[in-house]
Amino acid sequence: MRHLMSPLDFSVQELDTLLNLAGDIQADPAKYAKICEGRKLATLFYEPSTRTRLSFEAAMMNMGGNVLGFSSADSSSAAKGESVSDTIRMISCYADICAMRHPKEGAPLVASMNSSIPVINAGDGGHQHPTQTITDLLTIRSLKGRLDNLTIGLCGDLKFGRTVHSLINALARYDNITFMLISPNELKIPDYIRTDVLEEKGIHFKEVERLEDVLSDLDILYMTRVQKERFFSEDEYIRMKDCYILNAEKMQLAREDMLVLHPLPRVNEISVEVDKDPRAVYFKQVQYGVYARMALILLLLEIKKW
Amino acid sequence: MRHLMSPLDFSVQELDTLLNLAGDIQADPAKYAKICEGRKLATLFYEPSTRTRLSFEAAMMNMGGNVLGFSSADSSSAAKGESVSDTIRMISCYADICAMRHPKEGAPLVASMNSSIPVINAGDGGHQHPTQTITDLLTIRSLKGRLDNLTIGLCGDLKFGRTVHSLINALARYDNITFMLISPNELKIPDYIRTDVLEEKGIHFKEVERLEDVLSDLDILYMTRVQKERFFSEDEYIRMKDCYILNAEKMQLAREDMLVLHPLPRVNEISVEVDKDPRAVYFKQVQYGVYARMALILLLLEIKKW
Amino acid sequence: MRHLMSPLDFSVQELDTLLNLAGDIQADPAKYAKICEGRKLATLFYEPSTRTRLSFEAAMMNMGGNVLGFSSADSSSAAKGESVSDTIRMISCYADICAMRHPKEGAPLVASMNSSIPVINAGDGGHQHPTQTITDLLTIRSLKGRLDNLTIGLCGDLKFGRTVHSLINALARYDNITFMLISPNELKIPDYIRTDVLEEKGIHFKEVERLEDVLSDLDILYMTRVQKERFFSEDEYIRMKDCYILNAEKMQLAREDMLVLHPLPRVNEISVEVDKDPRAVYFKQVQYGVYARMALILLLLEIKKW
Structure with missing residues (x-):
């Protein structure tokens, strides 16, 4: 059993x-x-x-x-x-x-x-939360046709985001995966992921602060929420918060076939205007x-x- | 859809x-x-x-x-x-x-x-609460055989009672309906029902203060609760409250074939002694x-x- | 019906x-x-x-x-x-x-x-709680093959324990039942059970304070919890509490074919080490x-x- x-x-x-x-x-x-x-x-x-x-x-x-x-x-x-x-x-x-x-x-x-x-x-x-990760893998494989040879952006709170850590671990087992890790400085992925998983396995990755910096490179954009309380200061939050909100304008920078995933529930990190975009697949993800x-x-x- | x-x-x-x-x-x-x-x-x-x-x-x-x-x-x-x-x-x-x-x-x-x-x-x-209204209509039609040519008493809090407003709107579409609106002065039906529905459509209706005043005229008595807090004063409440409680004595004034409906739950606006009366159909209403x-x-x- | x-x-x-x-x-x-x-x-x-x-x-x-x-x-x-x-x-x-x-x-x-x-x-x-009692009877009959000719120890809070009272009443109807009532002095079975059920029907029973006193005589041991708050004093609780906790050591005093039942949930009145003992049937009881x-x-x- x-x-x-x-x-x-x-x-x-x-x-x-x-x-x-x-x-x-x-x-x-x-x-x-x-x-x-x-x-x-x-x-x-x-x-x-x-x-x-x-x-x-x-x-x-x-x-x-x-x-x-x-x-x-x-x-x-x-x-x-x-x-x-x-x-x-x-x-x-x-x-x-x-x-x-x-x-x-x-x-x-x-x-x-x-x-x-x-x-x-x-x-x-x-x-x-393994069934969330399996759901994410099924969504990607069903809609992209593969789990290897992908550039995946993970955006938001990468420090505490259980979903994100699991997804990195799971995708790290496939060939030629590149991770773009998009987060505020204080919410970067923990060392045990950076060192023990990514560096140890020689997986390509890049850490950036702004979604716009890498958006055009992505096959998959996996969005998560950034909670205000997790920023060091109010000033920092105000300066940075728009970098982690996906809207129609930012979607223009992305590839025609990039997919947007989100574990849901979302609060405001994806504008509702994006819902109509065929690249937004977070509700399909629920079905998967x-x-x-x-x-x-x-x-x-x-x-x-x- | x-x-x-x-x-x-x-x-x-x-x-x-x-x-x-x-x-x-x-x-x-x-x-x-x-x-x-x-x-x-x-x-x-x-x-x-x-x-x-x-x-x-x-x-x-x-x-x-x-x-x-x-x-x-x-x-x-x-x-x-x-x-x-x-x-x-x-x-x-x-x-x-x-x-x-x-x-x-x-x-x-x-x-x-x-x-x-x-x-x-x-x-x-x-x-x-449309399924309550459809339930009410089904109960009346099943037990009376018709939804037209009826005199319907609506008793209790007619000001805030969602169920009552919906039922008036629904029955107003059938021929030859008369409404007897039984409530304390402060809990009469709102103007937008009186003017826009009843007067506008030329529907017969009468507003009275006491259940006994019209009980003998009714084909249907639709009871609802009157909450104490909604009276203007304690004195007024004490003077009036018995007018909105249906008991065996009042039932003697009603026709042999009058039906008593209630959306339930009831508190004390219908005495339990009425439950045995075959005209009391509020539990049948649940089944409908x-x-x-x-x-x-x-x-x-x-x-x-x- | x-x-x-x-x-x-x-x-x-x-x-x-x-x-x-x-x-x-x-x-x-x-x-x-x-x-x-x-x-x-x-x-x-x-x-x-x-x-x-x-x-x-x-x-x-x-x-x-x-x-x-x-x-x-x-x-x-x-x-x-x-x-x-x-x-x-x-x-x-x-x-x-x-x-x-x-x-x-x-x-x-x-x-x-x-x-x-x-x-x-x-x-x-x-x-x-009659379905608990029927469950207890089914467990005993299924695993012992009979509901008569049994010596049954009831251990714990016999004063307030609804389950215990029901079980005594239920088993009192079978032949040759002996009850060993094991409880602190302040939590003995109430008089209406002792007098009206046991003495009235001439059923054998014995009231003791310590589990060890009768453990070796039992066909069935029915454990229940003794809540600390129900003792007269902290001193009394400390002096007595171990008498009502079943552990592997005490199980050595019991017969090879004695069964341990418990209505569950247990807190600490049965040590988890007892779970492995084949005589512990409280989880089978759930299935029954x-x-x-x-x-x-x-x-x-x-x-x-x-």
């Missing part, structure tokens, strides 16, 4: 299998409409995340399966002091697979070690998230083989 | 189609038991409303469909600052149709303008609400034709 | 039928996989209880049925002042059977008196809880006959 804790749990080849399966689901959803009949997914969300929770639930329902669980810790046994280990043993009696979101790093890992059903980490604190989770569930339940 | 924002969105003829379909569902529910198999309803309740939410969920489940969503804003992405427009684009990837309850007037309309799935307004602030929503879902999903 | 309010609602013979049906479900779950197709269970949880709620939901889903409801009072009509009587009349239009958890004793009984669908008490305050609820639903819906 396998679990999914980190995007690197799966080999490149296994990921290929998963992404191919997701592609097949997209091509012929009717074929999968009852494949999980009689199976149950537990969504154990110790902190709310409507987007991720509903994506899992839609995925399971699309395959004829059922869903039970909780959407926040107030309505869970956690309030009564039960350990995650005990909770997962209980849930193992109720469901065939589970997706767990938890504010504490490592909680899904503890669960997986005590579980008799597959556990999917649906986000654990600032640590990992459902296909990715469907494929993942099928593989972890061993209904489909790796 | 159509949405439902206001009870007047549908023509009288379209409403007829919907009510006929609801009648057919009631007559032979088994025929519809799997008609929505593989379809998903999203219930997006930004404020709690158990009655309305569960009515939609029961409706969808009665037809073999699935349900996902949230029951209050705390567990939704709204807390993270996402716009309704972005949320509905996400939900469009997860579900085939959605019912949205929102404390802000117009939120479901904004959603419908950005949605690729049908949106049903399940109540937006003090504005509209399920049939009405089933018919609505089938039409909006274009499984059934208008 | 029948409801379930208290474990004693069913005769010993009826319980036998229920436990036999649960056994058959366990032996061949596939036979029951669609038996509730088209039926709906409402879970009305006026206070959160993830364990119990999800057990009911899993039970219904295992039989192909649907589930709707609410998991805490904040998202229910209760907040708007609706009575339980009115709520159940509404729910009767939405579902075929309901499980109600309520902080007030007697609320499910009031509901059952106004309901047109079967109501299951899923815990009402400190009063009753699902089978017990499946059988109960089938009987109350009259899909299976008593």
Whole structure:
């Protein structure tokens, strides 16, 4: 039995299998409409995340399966002091697979070690959110046709952005990837990524302060939010903030076939005027998230083989 | 693709189609038991409303469909600052149709303008609650056999009562309707209803202060609550409150075939002793609400034709 | 139509039928996989209880049925002042059977008196929790092969423990049962159990202060938590607390075939080292809880006959 804790749990080849399966689901959803009949997914969300929770639930329902669980810790046994280990043993009696979101790093890992059903980490604190990364990979591969030979801009808060770190780790395993790291000085990627991943593996990358500096070079632009509180000073924030807001004007600098991704929710880092641009694929990305989770569930339940 | 924002969105003829379909569902529910198999309803309740939410969920489940969503804003992405427009684009990837309850007037309309799935307004602030109105119409038509030639008493808070305003608007489109408007002076219907709907269309109506004044004339009595805080003074409240409480004694003044409706929940405006009276149909009304929503879902999903 | 309010609602013979049906479900779950197709269970949880709620939901889903409801009072009509009587009349239009958890004793009984669908008490305050008791009986009978001729240790807070009182009442109906009542002095079973149940029926029992005193005599050890606040003094708590914590060392005193049960959630009254011991069956008990609820639903819906 396998679990999914980190995007690197799966080999490149296994990921290929998963992404191919997701592609097949997209091509012929009717074929999968009852494949999980009689199976149950537990969504154990110790902190709310409507987007991720509903994506899992839609995925399971699309395959004829059922869903039970909780959407926040107030309505869970956690309030009564039960350990995650005990909770997962209980849930193992109720469901065939589970997706767990938890504010504490490592909680899904503890669960997986005590579980008799597959556990999917649906986000654990600032640590990992592997199904988001798989979604990002599926979106890129589906719309670009490849995961190698790409120049990828990552823009925003690269210091604390869990999604960004995971995506770098995941893409670093493919050939000829160049990263353009676009962030304010105080929000640059942490050393353990720069040194241990990028430099160690000899991956091309460039760190810049302004989106306009590299926009025209990109195959993919992955946007994330920069929170005001994370700047050193109000002055610095005012001076820099427009550099991290994507609008129609900046989109004119980008290539015809550049894709804009965003893990969502967005606040104002992408102007709504960009939504109409065919290069803006962040809502398509939501749909790919459902296909990715469907494929993942099928593989972890061993209904489909790796 | 159509949405439902206001009870007047549908023509009288379209409403007829919907009510006929609801009648057919009631007559032979088994025929519809799997008609929505593989379809998903999203219930997006930004404020709690158990009655309305569960009515939609029961409706969808009665037809073999699935349900996902949230029951209050705390567990939704709204807390993270996402716009309704972005949320509905996400939900469009997860579900085939959605019912949205929102404390802000117009939120479901904004959603419908950005949605690729049908949106049903399940109540937006003090504005509209069209499925309640369709429920009321179905109840009256099913139990009275007609929607014209009726004398309808509307009792309680006619100033702020969203349900009452919608019902007046909806019934004003049928022939020979008389409204008896029963309320304290300070809670009379607003001018834009009195002038723009009733007088403008030349509809018979009478405004009275006491339920007993007109009870014997009514085919339908539609009760709503009068909240104490809305009276001008404590004295006035004490003097008047019994006029808006329906009890067994008052029921003796009513016709044999008068029907009592109430949108529920009731607090004390109808004594529980009235529940046993066969003319009390407010719990039947709940059942009609399920049939009405089933018919609505089938039409909006274009499984059934208008 | 029948409801379930208290474990004693069913005769010993009826319980036998229920436990036999649960056994058959366990032996061949596939036979029951669609038996509730088209039926709906409402879970009305006026206070959160993830364990119990999800057990009911899993039970219904295992039989192909649907589930709707609410998991805490904040998202229910209760907040708007609706009575339980009115709520159940509404729910009767939405579902075929309901499980109600309520902080007030007697609320499910009031509901059952106004309901047109079967109501299951899923815990009402400190009063009753009959499906826990049925779960306990099923666990014991399945793993011991009998419900008579047993020596049962009940350990912990015997004064306030609803689960313990129900279990005593339920087992008192079988032949040759001996109870070992293990608790601090201030948390001994109440007189109405000691006098009215045990002494009245001439049932063997012994009250002791320390688990070690009787551990070697037991066929079954039923553990519950002792809350610190319930001791008379801090000194007393420190002196006694270790007597009510089951660990590997104490397990050495117990028989080879003694079973350890616990209604869960546990906090620290059973050391995690005990989990590996094959005599620890509290997680199996969770699984039996699902089978017990499946059988109960089938009987109350009259899909299976008593």
